[in-house]
Amino acid sequence: MNMKRFSFWVTFAVLVFFYLPILMLVITSFNESRFGGVWRGFSMRWYFQLFSEETLWKALKNSLLIGIGATLVSSVLGTLAALSLHRYRSMLQKAHYGLIYTPLVVPDVLMGISLLLFFVTIHLQLGLFTIFVAHTTFCLSYVTFVILSRLQTLDHAIIEAAEDLGANYWQIFWRIKLPQLFPAILSGALLAFTLSIDDFVITFFVAGPGSTTLPIYIYSLMKFGSTPIINALSTVLIVATFAIVWIVQSITREQK
Amino acid sequence: MKSKFEEVGLTFPSALWLLVFFLIPTSVIIFYAFKPGDLYGGIQEGWTLDNIKNLFTPHHLVILWRTIWFSLITTAVCLLLALPTGFFLAQTSLKNRRILLLLIVVPFWTSFLIRVFAWKSLLHPEGFLKKTLVFLHFVNDDTLLLYNAGAVLLVMIYTYLPFAILPLFTAAEKFNFNLFEAAMDLGASRSQAFYKVFIPSIKPGILTAFLMVFIPAMGAYVIPDIVGGINNEVLGNKIAQRTFVDRDLPEASSLSLALAMAVLLPMMVIFWLQADSDKKIKKKGF
Numbered sequence: 001m002n003m004k005r006f007s008f009w010v011t012f013a014v015l016v017f018f019y020l021p022i023l024m025l026v027i028t029s030f031n032e033s034r035f036g037g038v039w040r041g042f043s044m045r046w047y048f049q050l051f052s053e054e055t056l057w058k059a060l061k062n063s064l065l066i067g068i069g070a071t072l073v074s075s076v077l078g079t080l081a082a083l084s085l086h087r088y089r090s091m092l093q094k095a096h097y098g099l100i101y102t103p104l105v106v107p108d109v110l111m112g113i114s115l116l117l118f119f120v121t122i123h124l125q126l127g128l129f130t131i132f133v134a135h136t137t138f139c140l141s142y143v144t145f146v147i148l149s150r151l152q153t154l155d156h157a158i159i160e161a162a163e164d165l166g167a168n169y170w171q172i173f174w175r176i177k178l179p180q181l182f183p184a185i186l187s188g189a190l191l192a193f194t195l196s197i198d199d200f201v202i203t204f205f206v207a208g209p210g211s212t213t214l215p216i217y218i219y220s221l222m223k224f225g226s227t228p229i230i231n232a233l234s235t236v237l238i239v240a241t242f243a244i245v246w247i248v249q250s251i252t253r254e255q256k
Numbered sequence: 257m258k259s260k261f262e263e264v265g266l267t268f269p270s271a272l273w274l275l276v277f278f279l280i281p282t283s284v285i286i287f288y289a290f291k292p293g294d295l296y297g298g299i300q301e302g303w304t305l306d307n308i309k310n311l312f313t314p315h316h317l318v319i320l321w322r323t324i325w326f327s328l329i330t331t332a333v334c335l336l337l338a339l340p341t342g343f344f345l346a347q348t349s350l351k352n353r354r355i356l357l358l359l360i361v362v363p364f365w366t367s368f369l370i371r372v373f374a375w376k377s378l379l380h381p382e383g384f385l386k387k388t389l390v391f392l393h394f395v396n397d398d399t400l401l402l403y404n405a406g407a408v409l410l411v412m413i414y415t416y417l418p419f420a421i422l423p424l425f426t427a428a429e430k431f432n433f434n435l436f437e438a439a440m441d442l443g444a445s446r447s448q449a450f451y452k453v454f455i456p457s458i459k460p461g462i463l464t465a466f467l468m469v470f471i472p473a474m475g476a477y478v479i480p481d482i483v484g485g486i487n488n489e490v491l492g493n494k495i496a497q498r499t500f501v502d503r504d505l506p507e508a509s510s511l512s513l514a515l516a517m518a519v520l521l522p523m524m525v526i527f528w529l530q531a532d533s534d535k536k537i538k539k540k541g542f
Protein backbone atom coordinates (compact mmCIF):
# COMPACT_ATOMS: atom_id res chain seq x y z
CA MET A 1 0.00 0.00 0.00
CA ASN A 2 0.99 3.57 -0.59
CA MET A 3 3.03 4.94 2.35
CA LYS A 4 0.98 8.09 2.61
CA ARG A 5 -2.33 6.28 2.54
CA PHE A 6 -1.11 3.78 5.12
CA SER A 7 0.01 6.57 7.44
CA PHE A 8 -3.35 8.31 6.98
CA TRP A 9 -5.26 5.22 8.08
CA VAL A 10 -3.01 4.69 11.10
CA THR A 11 -3.56 8.32 12.12
CA PHE A 12 -7.29 7.90 11.65
CA ALA A 13 -7.33 4.71 13.74
CA VAL A 14 -5.28 6.42 16.47
CA LEU A 15 -7.81 9.25 16.68
CA VAL A 16 -10.74 6.81 16.90
CA PHE A 17 -8.80 4.97 19.62
CA PHE A 18 -8.30 8.27 21.49
CA TYR A 19 -11.91 9.44 21.37
CA LEU A 20 -13.91 6.22 21.59
CA PRO A 21 -13.65 5.70 25.38
CA ILE A 22 -14.31 9.37 26.14
CA LEU A 23 -17.32 9.46 23.83
CA MET A 24 -18.78 6.29 25.34
CA LEU A 25 -18.31 7.72 28.82
CA VAL A 26 -20.25 10.86 27.95
CA ILE A 27 -23.08 8.85 26.35
CA THR A 28 -23.25 6.44 29.29
CA SER A 29 -23.58 9.33 31.74
CA PHE A 30 -27.05 10.05 30.32
CA ASN A 31 -28.08 6.41 30.48
CA GLU A 32 -30.81 5.45 32.93
CA SER A 33 -29.14 2.05 33.35
CA ARG A 34 -26.18 1.57 35.67
CA PHE A 35 -24.12 -0.11 32.95
CA GLY A 36 -22.89 1.00 29.56
CA GLY A 37 -23.93 -2.11 27.62
CA VAL A 38 -27.68 -1.54 27.58
CA TRP A 39 -29.51 1.69 26.82
CA ARG A 40 -32.47 2.16 29.15
CA GLY A 41 -33.40 5.65 28.10
CA PHE A 42 -32.15 9.19 28.56
CA SER A 43 -31.81 10.37 32.12
CA MET A 44 -30.23 13.19 34.09
CA ARG A 45 -30.58 11.42 37.42
CA TRP A 46 -26.83 10.82 37.88
CA TYR A 47 -26.22 14.53 37.45
CA PHE A 48 -28.80 15.37 40.09
CA GLN A 49 -27.26 12.82 42.42
CA LEU A 50 -23.91 14.50 41.85
CA PHE A 51 -25.14 17.72 43.41
CA SER A 52 -26.03 16.06 46.67
CA GLU A 53 -22.54 14.58 47.11
CA GLU A 54 -21.09 16.71 49.87
CA THR A 55 -17.66 15.05 49.84
CA LEU A 56 -17.32 15.99 46.18
CA TRP A 57 -17.70 19.69 46.87
CA LYS A 58 -15.23 19.54 49.73
CA ALA A 59 -12.74 17.68 47.52
CA LEU A 60 -13.18 20.25 44.77
CA LYS A 61 -12.54 23.06 47.25
CA ASN A 62 -9.34 21.35 48.46
CA SER A 63 -8.17 20.80 44.88
CA LEU A 64 -8.75 24.42 43.92
CA LEU A 65 -7.03 25.68 47.06
CA ILE A 66 -3.94 23.53 46.48
CA GLY A 67 -3.99 24.24 42.74
CA ILE A 68 -4.01 28.01 43.20
CA GLY A 69 -1.34 27.93 45.92
CA ALA A 70 0.99 25.61 44.01
CA THR A 71 0.48 27.60 40.79
CA LEU A 72 1.35 30.93 42.41
CA VAL A 73 4.47 29.70 44.22
CA SER A 74 5.77 27.56 41.35
CA SER A 75 5.22 30.40 38.84
CA VAL A 76 7.26 32.86 40.90
CA LEU A 77 10.03 30.33 41.64
CA GLY A 78 9.98 29.10 38.01
CA THR A 79 10.27 32.59 36.56
CA LEU A 80 13.29 33.35 38.76
CA ALA A 81 14.85 29.99 37.89
CA ALA A 82 14.36 30.52 34.15
CA LEU A 83 15.87 34.00 34.34
CA SER A 84 18.99 32.81 36.15
CA LEU A 85 19.40 29.78 33.85
CA HIS A 86 19.11 32.04 30.83
CA ARG A 87 21.36 34.82 32.09
CA TYR A 88 24.34 33.00 33.59
CA ARG A 89 26.67 30.28 32.32
CA SER A 90 28.40 29.04 35.46
CA MET A 91 28.98 25.78 37.31
CA LEU A 92 26.24 26.89 39.70
CA GLN A 93 23.76 27.05 36.81
CA LYS A 94 24.82 23.62 35.57
CA ALA A 95 23.92 22.18 38.96
CA HIS A 96 20.78 24.32 39.03
CA TYR A 97 19.75 22.97 35.62
CA GLY A 98 20.28 19.40 36.78
CA LEU A 99 18.19 20.05 39.86
CA ILE A 100 15.32 21.39 37.75
CA TYR A 101 15.57 18.80 34.97
CA THR A 102 15.71 15.63 37.10
CA PRO A 103 12.18 15.81 38.62
CA LEU A 104 10.80 15.65 35.05
CA VAL A 105 12.24 12.18 34.49
CA VAL A 106 11.50 10.73 37.91
CA PRO A 107 8.42 8.46 37.90
CA ASP A 108 5.52 9.80 40.01
CA VAL A 109 5.57 6.82 42.36
CA LEU A 110 9.18 7.56 43.29
CA MET A 111 8.52 11.23 43.88
CA GLY A 112 5.48 10.35 45.99
CA ILE A 113 7.24 7.88 48.24
CA SER A 114 10.34 10.03 48.66
CA LEU A 115 8.24 13.00 49.82
CA LEU A 116 6.20 10.76 52.11
CA LEU A 117 9.35 9.37 53.74
CA PHE A 118 10.74 12.89 54.07
CA PHE A 119 7.59 14.24 55.73
CA VAL A 120 7.44 11.24 58.05
CA THR A 121 11.10 11.71 58.99
CA ILE A 122 10.71 15.38 59.88
CA HIS A 123 7.39 14.65 61.65
CA LEU A 124 5.34 16.94 59.44
CA GLN A 125 1.60 16.25 59.70
CA LEU A 126 0.27 14.99 56.33
CA GLY A 127 -2.50 17.16 54.93
CA LEU A 128 -3.25 20.05 52.62
CA PHE A 129 0.12 21.68 53.32
CA THR A 130 2.18 18.61 52.38
CA ILE A 131 0.13 18.22 49.17
CA PHE A 132 0.78 21.88 48.35
CA VAL A 133 4.53 21.37 48.86
CA ALA A 134 4.56 18.25 46.67
CA HIS A 135 2.61 19.95 43.88
CA THR A 136 4.79 23.05 43.91
CA THR A 137 7.85 20.80 43.60
CA PHE A 138 6.74 19.01 40.44
CA CYS A 139 5.11 22.10 38.88
CA LEU A 140 8.28 24.14 39.31
CA SER A 141 10.24 22.20 36.67
CA TYR A 142 7.48 22.46 34.05
CA VAL A 143 6.96 26.18 34.61
CA THR A 144 10.71 26.83 34.38
CA PHE A 145 11.05 25.05 31.06
CA VAL A 146 8.04 26.80 29.50
CA ILE A 147 9.47 30.22 30.43
CA LEU A 148 13.04 29.27 29.54
CA SER A 149 12.06 28.25 26.01
CA ARG A 150 10.31 31.61 25.54
CA LEU A 151 13.35 33.49 26.88
CA GLN A 152 15.52 31.76 24.30
CA THR A 153 13.38 33.10 21.46
CA LEU A 154 13.09 36.69 22.71
CA ASP A 155 14.11 39.29 20.17
CA HIS A 156 17.62 40.30 21.18
CA ALA A 157 17.69 43.41 19.02
CA ILE A 158 15.18 45.17 21.28
CA ILE A 159 17.20 44.31 24.38
CA GLU A 160 20.44 45.50 22.77
CA ALA A 161 18.74 48.71 21.68
CA ALA A 162 17.64 49.32 25.27
CA GLU A 163 21.18 48.60 26.49
CA ASP A 164 22.58 51.06 23.95
CA LEU A 165 20.17 53.65 25.23
CA GLY A 166 21.53 53.16 28.76
CA ALA A 167 18.97 50.87 30.45
CA ASN A 168 20.32 48.60 33.20
CA TYR A 169 19.41 44.93 33.69
CA TRP A 170 16.46 45.52 35.97
CA GLN A 171 15.02 48.30 33.81
CA ILE A 172 15.24 45.94 30.85
CA PHE A 173 13.66 43.23 32.94
CA TRP A 174 10.64 45.25 34.08
CA ARG A 175 10.06 47.23 30.90
CA ILE A 176 10.94 44.74 28.15
CA LYS A 177 11.43 41.17 29.28
CA LEU A 178 8.54 40.83 31.70
CA PRO A 179 5.87 42.17 29.30
CA GLN A 180 7.23 39.89 26.57
CA LEU A 181 7.46 36.95 28.95
CA PHE A 182 3.97 37.44 30.31
CA PRO A 183 2.22 35.04 27.90
CA ALA A 184 4.83 32.37 28.72
CA ILE A 185 4.40 32.87 32.46
CA LEU A 186 0.65 32.64 31.98
CA SER A 187 0.85 29.41 29.99
CA GLY A 188 3.35 28.02 32.50
CA ALA A 189 0.94 28.86 35.29
CA LEU A 190 -1.95 27.28 33.39
CA LEU A 191 0.10 24.12 32.90
CA ALA A 192 0.99 24.08 36.61
CA PHE A 193 -2.66 24.46 37.58
CA THR A 194 -3.70 21.64 35.23
CA LEU A 195 -0.98 19.34 36.55
CA SER A 196 -1.90 20.12 40.15
CA ILE A 197 -5.65 19.63 39.67
CA ASP A 198 -5.06 16.34 37.83
CA ASP A 199 -2.37 14.77 39.99
CA PHE A 200 -3.35 11.58 41.73
CA VAL A 201 -0.28 9.41 42.38
CA ILE A 202 1.94 11.88 44.24
CA THR A 203 -1.06 13.33 46.12
CA PHE A 204 -2.14 9.86 47.21
CA PHE A 205 1.22 9.36 48.93
CA VAL A 206 1.35 12.66 50.80
CA ALA A 207 -2.36 13.15 51.61
CA GLY A 208 -3.55 12.84 55.18
CA PRO A 209 -6.95 12.36 56.75
CA GLY A 210 -9.40 15.08 55.70
CA SER A 211 -7.30 16.32 52.78
CA THR A 212 -9.17 14.53 49.99
CA THR A 213 -8.63 16.17 46.61
CA LEU A 214 -10.79 15.70 43.52
CA PRO A 215 -8.64 12.93 41.95
CA ILE A 216 -8.49 11.09 45.28
CA TYR A 217 -12.26 11.36 45.55
CA ILE A 218 -12.68 10.03 41.99
CA TYR A 219 -10.28 7.19 42.74
CA SER A 220 -12.18 6.13 45.84
CA LEU A 221 -15.44 6.20 43.85
CA MET A 222 -13.79 4.07 41.16
CA LYS A 223 -12.61 1.53 43.71
CA PHE A 224 -15.53 1.37 46.10
CA GLY A 225 -18.33 3.64 44.96
CA SER A 226 -21.12 4.10 42.48
CA THR A 227 -19.95 4.17 38.86
CA PRO A 228 -22.80 6.15 37.21
CA ILE A 229 -21.90 9.12 39.39
CA ILE A 230 -18.33 9.05 38.06
CA ASN A 231 -19.69 9.05 34.50
CA ALA A 232 -21.66 12.21 35.22
CA LEU A 233 -18.76 13.83 37.09
CA SER A 234 -16.36 12.90 34.27
CA THR A 235 -18.65 14.44 31.67
CA VAL A 236 -18.84 17.68 33.64
CA LEU A 237 -15.03 17.75 33.93
CA ILE A 238 -14.52 16.89 30.23
CA VAL A 239 -16.87 19.66 29.14
CA ALA A 240 -15.09 22.08 31.50
CA THR A 241 -11.69 21.06 30.08
CA PHE A 242 -12.82 21.48 26.48
CA ALA A 243 -14.32 24.87 27.30
CA ILE A 244 -11.05 26.04 28.87
CA VAL A 245 -9.02 24.73 25.92
CA TRP A 246 -11.35 26.50 23.51
CA ILE A 247 -11.14 29.79 25.43
CA VAL A 248 -7.33 29.62 25.67
CA GLN A 249 -7.12 28.78 21.95
CA SER A 250 -9.28 31.72 20.92
CA ILE A 251 -7.35 34.11 23.18
CA THR A 252 -3.99 33.07 21.76
CA ARG A 253 -5.33 33.26 18.21
CA GLU A 254 -6.52 36.82 18.78
CA GLN A 255 -3.05 37.79 20.00
CA LYS A 256 -1.50 36.51 16.79
CA MET B 257 31.03 40.96 42.44
CA LYS B 258 27.58 42.49 42.29
CA SER B 259 26.66 40.15 39.42
CA LYS B 260 27.63 37.09 41.46
CA PHE B 261 25.44 38.38 44.26
CA GLU B 262 22.54 38.80 41.86
CA GLU B 263 23.09 35.36 40.38
CA VAL B 264 22.92 33.71 43.78
CA GLY B 265 19.86 35.77 44.60
CA LEU B 266 18.06 34.65 41.43
CA THR B 267 19.11 31.02 41.78
CA PHE B 268 18.58 30.66 45.51
CA PRO B 269 14.75 30.39 45.78
CA SER B 270 14.21 27.57 43.24
CA ALA B 271 17.46 25.78 44.12
CA LEU B 272 16.69 25.81 47.83
CA TRP B 273 13.14 24.58 47.24
CA LEU B 274 14.31 21.64 45.12
CA LEU B 275 17.19 20.88 47.45
CA VAL B 276 14.84 20.56 50.42
CA PHE B 277 11.82 19.01 48.71
CA PHE B 278 13.42 16.97 45.95
CA LEU B 279 17.09 16.12 46.51
CA ILE B 280 16.91 15.42 50.25
CA PRO B 281 13.67 13.35 50.00
CA THR B 282 15.22 11.29 47.20
CA SER B 283 18.25 10.58 49.38
CA VAL B 284 15.95 9.60 52.24
CA ILE B 285 14.84 6.62 50.09
CA ILE B 286 18.43 5.33 50.07
CA PHE B 287 18.69 5.88 53.82
CA TYR B 288 15.48 3.93 54.55
CA ALA B 289 16.44 1.09 52.20
CA PHE B 290 19.27 0.15 54.57
CA LYS B 291 17.27 0.43 57.82
CA PRO B 292 15.59 -2.45 59.63
CA GLY B 293 11.84 -1.97 60.00
CA ASP B 294 9.72 -2.69 63.06
CA LEU B 295 6.25 -4.19 63.24
CA TYR B 296 4.51 -0.86 63.75
CA GLY B 297 5.53 0.87 60.53
CA GLY B 298 8.56 2.60 62.00
CA ILE B 299 12.28 1.94 61.67
CA GLN B 300 14.83 0.58 64.12
CA GLU B 301 18.35 1.59 65.02
CA GLY B 302 21.30 0.23 63.07
CA TRP B 303 21.77 -0.79 59.47
CA THR B 304 20.85 -3.87 57.47
CA LEU B 305 21.16 -5.37 54.01
CA ASP B 306 18.00 -7.48 54.41
CA ASN B 307 15.79 -5.14 52.37
CA ILE B 308 18.20 -5.25 49.47
CA LYS B 309 18.54 -9.05 49.70
CA ASN B 310 14.76 -9.28 49.76
CA LEU B 311 14.65 -7.78 46.27
CA PHE B 312 16.15 -10.96 44.88
CA THR B 313 13.44 -13.28 46.15
CA PRO B 314 11.46 -14.96 43.32
CA HIS B 315 8.32 -13.03 44.25
CA HIS B 316 9.99 -9.66 43.70
CA LEU B 317 11.98 -10.74 40.67
CA VAL B 318 8.78 -11.81 38.90
CA ILE B 319 7.28 -8.38 39.55
CA LEU B 320 10.42 -6.57 38.41
CA TRP B 321 10.51 -8.66 35.26
CA ARG B 322 6.80 -8.01 34.58
CA THR B 323 7.30 -4.27 35.03
CA ILE B 324 10.12 -4.19 32.49
CA TRP B 325 8.26 -6.48 30.10
CA PHE B 326 5.01 -4.41 30.21
CA SER B 327 6.98 -1.20 29.71
CA LEU B 328 8.92 -2.59 26.74
CA ILE B 329 5.77 -3.84 24.96
CA THR B 330 3.99 -0.56 25.63
CA THR B 331 6.95 1.41 24.30
CA ALA B 332 7.27 -0.77 21.19
CA VAL B 333 3.58 -0.55 20.27
CA CYS B 334 3.53 3.21 20.93
CA LEU B 335 6.52 3.71 18.64
CA LEU B 336 4.99 1.53 15.91
CA LEU B 337 1.75 3.55 15.98
CA ALA B 338 3.44 6.91 16.44
CA LEU B 339 5.86 6.54 13.51
CA PRO B 340 3.23 6.52 10.74
CA THR B 341 1.18 9.14 12.63
CA GLY B 342 4.18 11.47 12.95
CA PHE B 343 5.01 10.81 9.30
CA PHE B 344 1.49 11.69 8.22
CA LEU B 345 1.36 14.84 10.37
CA ALA B 346 4.66 16.08 8.97
CA GLN B 347 3.48 15.61 5.38
CA THR B 348 -0.02 16.99 5.56
CA SER B 349 -0.92 20.64 4.96
CA LEU B 350 -0.27 23.21 7.66
CA LYS B 351 -3.97 23.71 8.34
CA ASN B 352 -4.73 19.99 8.70
CA ARG B 353 -1.65 19.60 10.86
CA ARG B 354 -2.83 22.19 13.37
CA ILE B 355 -6.26 20.61 13.65
CA LEU B 356 -4.86 17.08 13.96
CA LEU B 357 -2.30 18.08 16.59
CA LEU B 358 -5.06 19.69 18.63
CA LEU B 359 -7.22 16.58 18.24
CA ILE B 360 -4.34 14.43 19.49
CA VAL B 361 -3.56 16.59 22.49
CA VAL B 362 -7.06 17.53 23.69
CA PRO B 363 -8.18 14.13 25.08
CA PHE B 364 -5.08 14.20 27.25
CA TRP B 365 -6.05 17.40 28.94
CA THR B 366 -8.92 15.57 30.52
CA SER B 367 -8.18 13.89 33.82
CA PHE B 368 -5.91 10.85 33.67
CA LEU B 369 -8.06 8.93 36.16
CA ILE B 370 -11.16 9.56 34.09
CA ARG B 371 -9.50 8.15 30.98
CA VAL B 372 -8.51 5.01 32.87
CA PHE B 373 -12.04 4.76 34.24
CA ALA B 374 -13.48 5.21 30.73
CA TRP B 375 -11.58 2.10 29.64
CA LYS B 376 -12.68 0.20 32.69
CA SER B 377 -16.32 0.80 31.86
CA LEU B 378 -15.73 0.01 28.17
CA LEU B 379 -14.10 -3.32 29.01
CA HIS B 380 -16.52 -4.09 31.83
CA PRO B 381 -18.49 -7.37 31.44
CA GLU B 382 -21.63 -5.23 31.08
CA GLY B 383 -19.83 -2.61 29.03
CA PHE B 384 -20.21 -1.45 25.44
CA LEU B 385 -17.09 -3.06 23.96
CA LYS B 386 -17.79 -6.45 25.50
CA LYS B 387 -21.40 -6.42 24.30
CA THR B 388 -20.34 -5.38 20.82
CA LEU B 389 -17.66 -8.06 20.57
CA VAL B 390 -20.10 -10.72 21.78
CA PHE B 391 -22.68 -9.49 19.27
CA LEU B 392 -20.11 -9.76 16.46
CA HIS B 393 -19.18 -13.25 17.74
CA PHE B 394 -15.56 -12.24 18.31
CA VAL B 395 -15.65 -13.36 21.93
CA ASN B 396 -17.80 -15.62 24.12
CA ASP B 397 -20.16 -14.28 26.69
CA ASP B 398 -17.86 -15.48 29.47
CA THR B 399 -14.64 -13.96 28.13
CA LEU B 400 -13.23 -11.46 30.60
CA LEU B 401 -11.80 -8.36 28.94
CA LEU B 402 -10.84 -6.75 32.23
CA TYR B 403 -8.28 -7.78 34.85
CA ASN B 404 -5.68 -9.30 32.54
CA ALA B 405 -2.32 -8.30 31.08
CA GLY B 406 -3.96 -7.31 27.79
CA ALA B 407 -6.16 -4.73 29.51
CA VAL B 408 -3.17 -3.24 31.33
CA LEU B 409 -1.18 -2.98 28.10
CA LEU B 410 -4.11 -1.51 26.17
CA VAL B 411 -4.69 1.28 28.68
CA MET B 412 -0.95 1.95 29.08
CA ILE B 413 -0.62 2.31 25.28
CA TYR B 414 -3.68 4.59 25.26
CA THR B 415 -2.21 6.79 27.99
CA TYR B 416 1.36 7.09 26.73
CA LEU B 417 0.83 7.16 22.94
CA PRO B 418 0.75 10.99 22.67
CA PHE B 419 4.13 11.13 24.42
CA ALA B 420 5.50 9.10 21.50
CA ILE B 421 3.61 10.94 18.74
CA LEU B 422 4.72 14.46 19.69
CA PRO B 423 8.54 13.95 19.64
CA LEU B 424 8.30 11.81 16.49
CA PHE B 425 6.22 14.47 14.78
CA THR B 426 8.71 17.18 15.82
CA ALA B 427 11.56 15.12 14.35
CA ALA B 428 9.63 14.26 11.17
CA GLU B 429 8.65 17.89 10.68
CA LYS B 430 12.33 18.84 10.37
CA PHE B 431 12.94 16.06 7.85
CA ASN B 432 13.55 17.28 4.33
CA PHE B 433 11.12 15.22 2.24
CA ASN B 434 13.10 16.05 -0.92
CA LEU B 435 15.66 13.53 0.37
CA PHE B 436 12.94 10.93 0.09
CA GLU B 437 12.41 11.69 -3.58
CA ALA B 438 16.14 11.90 -4.18
CA ALA B 439 16.53 8.39 -2.79
CA MET B 440 13.79 7.11 -5.05
CA ASP B 441 15.27 8.88 -8.08
CA LEU B 442 18.45 7.01 -7.31
CA GLY B 443 16.58 3.72 -7.49
CA ALA B 444 15.41 3.07 -3.93
CA SER B 445 11.94 1.64 -3.45
CA ARG B 446 9.42 3.47 -1.28
CA SER B 447 10.00 1.24 1.72
CA GLN B 448 13.78 1.34 1.22
CA ALA B 449 13.62 5.12 1.25
CA PHE B 450 11.52 4.99 4.40
CA TYR B 451 13.83 2.64 6.29
CA LYS B 452 17.19 3.86 5.00
CA VAL B 453 16.60 7.61 4.76
CA PHE B 454 13.64 8.62 6.89
CA ILE B 455 14.16 6.42 9.97
CA PRO B 456 17.90 7.19 10.46
CA SER B 457 17.34 10.94 10.20
CA ILE B 458 14.61 10.96 12.85
CA LYS B 459 16.62 8.75 15.22
CA PRO B 460 16.92 11.44 17.93
CA GLY B 461 13.11 11.74 17.92
CA ILE B 462 12.75 7.96 18.24
CA LEU B 463 15.10 7.93 21.24
CA THR B 464 13.21 10.79 22.92
CA ALA B 465 9.89 9.04 22.29
CA PHE B 466 11.31 5.86 23.78
CA LEU B 467 12.22 7.66 27.02
CA MET B 468 8.95 9.61 27.18
CA VAL B 469 6.99 6.36 27.12
CA PHE B 470 9.33 3.96 28.88
CA ILE B 471 9.94 6.02 32.05
CA PRO B 472 6.31 6.68 33.00
CA ALA B 473 5.40 3.12 31.97
CA MET B 474 7.98 1.74 34.42
CA GLY B 475 6.43 3.85 37.17
CA ALA B 476 2.85 2.90 36.28
CA TYR B 477 0.68 2.32 39.30
CA VAL B 478 -2.92 3.41 38.70
CA ILE B 479 -3.48 1.49 35.45
CA PRO B 480 -2.51 -2.00 36.73
CA ASP B 481 -4.34 -1.17 39.95
CA ILE B 482 -7.64 -0.36 38.20
CA VAL B 483 -7.73 -2.69 35.18
CA GLY B 484 -5.08 -5.29 36.08
CA GLY B 485 -6.20 -7.28 39.07
CA ILE B 486 -3.85 -9.09 41.45
CA ASN B 487 -2.07 -11.22 38.84
CA ASN B 488 -0.72 -8.20 37.01
CA GLU B 489 0.98 -6.26 39.77
CA VAL B 490 3.99 -4.17 38.82
CA LEU B 491 6.66 -2.42 40.93
CA GLY B 492 4.47 0.64 41.44
CA ASN B 493 1.71 -1.48 42.99
CA LYS B 494 4.16 -3.29 45.24
CA ILE B 495 5.63 -0.01 46.48
CA ALA B 496 2.16 1.37 47.25
CA GLN B 497 1.11 -1.88 48.92
CA ARG B 498 4.21 -1.96 51.14
CA THR B 499 3.63 1.69 52.02
CA PHE B 500 -0.11 1.81 52.68
CA VAL B 501 -1.11 -1.77 53.52
CA ASP B 502 1.90 -3.36 55.21
CA ARG B 503 3.40 -0.13 56.54
CA ASP B 504 6.84 -1.54 55.67
CA LEU B 505 8.64 1.64 54.68
CA PRO B 506 12.15 0.10 54.45
CA GLU B 507 10.98 -2.51 51.96
CA ALA B 508 9.00 0.12 50.02
CA SER B 509 12.29 2.06 49.85
CA SER B 510 14.37 -0.83 48.57
CA LEU B 511 11.72 -1.51 45.90
CA SER B 512 11.82 2.19 44.97
CA LEU B 513 15.57 1.97 44.69
CA ALA B 514 15.16 -0.96 42.29
CA LEU B 515 12.69 1.07 40.23
CA ALA B 516 15.06 4.04 40.15
CA MET B 517 17.88 1.81 38.88
CA ALA B 518 15.62 0.21 36.26
CA VAL B 519 14.78 3.68 34.94
CA LEU B 520 18.24 5.19 35.27
CA LEU B 521 20.16 2.53 33.33
CA PRO B 522 18.18 2.68 30.05
CA MET B 523 18.11 6.47 30.37
CA MET B 524 21.89 6.63 30.49
CA VAL B 525 22.13 4.35 27.46
CA ILE B 526 19.73 6.60 25.52
CA PHE B 527 21.61 9.77 26.46
CA TRP B 528 24.82 8.10 25.34
CA LEU B 529 23.22 7.08 22.02
CA GLN B 530 21.84 10.58 21.53
CA ALA B 531 25.22 12.19 22.15
CA ASP B 532 26.70 9.67 19.74
CA SER B 533 24.23 10.46 16.93
CA ASP B 534 24.74 14.21 17.54
CA LYS B 535 28.44 13.71 16.99
CA LYS B 536 27.87 11.74 13.79
CA ILE B 537 25.50 14.38 12.42
CA LYS B 538 28.09 17.08 13.10
CA LYS B 539 30.79 15.02 11.41
CA LYS B 540 28.70 14.43 8.29
CA GLY B 541 27.93 18.11 8.19
CA PHE B 542 24.14 17.87 7.80
